[in-house]
Amino acid sequence: MGKLIISENVTLDGVTQDPTGEEGLGHGSWFFDISDKDREAWTKVELAEAMAAEALLLGRRTDEWFATRWLARTGEWADRLNGMPKYVVSSTIDEPRWGHGTVISGDVAKEVSKLKEQLDGDLVVYASLPLVHTLMENDLVDELRLTVYPVVLGSGNRLFGEAGRKATMRLTNTQPLGDSLVHLTYKTVPNA
Template structure:
């Protein structure tokens, strides 16, 4: 059985919206405001996560965003992301653009989890993350916390309710924090 891992970049107040400033959110671009050293430390963690993943699970918009940025890149991290099986949860997508991608109806996510072995990592995809929490399909949450308070914006967890147990907390670079939580099921 696979393990669904939500892996997100968030601000201190839990906002995941518009990290690169491309969506037009007036408080977006917070990801770009970290130091080069912190960005390098962040990249090490993200690359290690990709190397350990069995598959990616993405919403349609996140799939499109990643496909336009990673499909033509090379190097160990890019090669791994491009080679990984990717499942795009969508009711309208017929032909995913990124190599090794398969469109998956939302009703099939639980079946995917049951039939796969290893980590199924979810990047970005806030709407999908909300749905996964509502369906009690999330096993682990990994948060890279950026040292900014935006005071507004879409939060990663929305109105999801649940209980988590802290597994790991560590400093990444000078100003980032990496938190790992496991879902507690009662």
């Protein structure tokens, strides 16, 4: 059975929205406001995660966003991400843009449960906040991997929405990245 992993970049106050400033939230880029040492350490963690993953699970907008940024790239990380299987949750498209993809529509919880049963490895979710909320609300998440950025925005969509329900987590790893980032790994505690 596959393990569903949420992998997110978050601010200290839990915002995941508009990390590059392109959505116009008004805070500019918080993702790039780190040192070269931070970025190098983050890249190593992300590359290792991609190399260990069996597949990606994404929302439609995230699939589009990543396709515009990764399809033209080459190198070990890009080759891995571009070539791995992707499952894109959408009710409006027939084909994912990033490639090597399958569209999942209908009952997301039911379809993702089936997908977890079919896979043996890690199924990683990047960004895709509405999808993340659905997965959390349906107890489908096995692990959270959060890279925390040293900034407080005060507004923006947060990883844990207000409409969610209680979820108990157990910290399994803390890893400083560079000078100012920290990578936290939590496992979900079922039926807590």
